[in-house]
Amino acid sequence: MMNSTLEQLKYPIGQPNIPDLITSESINKWITTLENFPQELDILTANLSEEQLNTSYRDGGWTVRQVVHHCYDSHHNSYTRFKWTLTEDKPVIKAYYEGRWAELIDTKNAPINLSIKALKALHAKWVYLLKRLSNEDLNTYFIHPDGNEKVSLKENIGIYAWHCKHHFAHIEQLLIRKGWK
Helix, strand or coil: CCHHHHHHHHCCCCCCCCCCCCCHHHHHHHHHHHHHHHHHHHHHHCCCCHHHHCCECCCCCCEHHHHHHHHHHHHHHHHHHHHHHHHCCCCECCCCCHHHHCCCHHHHHCCHHHHHHHHHHHHHHHHHHHCCCCHHHHCCEEEECCCCEEEEHHHHHHHHHHHHHHHHHHHHHHHHHHCCC
16 A cells, blocks of 8 residues: 555545644534534444444554544533633643554453433533634643643544544545445
């Protein structure tokens, strides 16, 4: 497989591109993405068979099932990071080994409906919070332990809007390639 093809399969919508100047319009657009993601993911995956759910979106990649469960795990961690940032002064967040989480029994075997339902509840609460943050809140930040990078909450909204679209595209592109959509 050519490297450019592998990159396209890994990053079907490209790498995250968060602008230096983040406008309220961008934030609102990103929040809408977060708001709609669980329902869109549910619709995309609703009629997939067990065999389809256990198909990797690319060689060496996660299965559709793992991608769905990863979205919940990742977004749950992100929501917690928002809470820490709003209640602590520049917290150093806890990173997690997403690849190891993806190999756990629940991620590899559990029905995706568990994560779909959890995403719907989580995103409803997360979006409720995000829509009520002040500019001061949005400018607060956490410190990621990898490289001590400062990440503002407004940047993280953009990162997770990208994350939604990124993994949705993994599944959608697989369904198109396989003729399942």
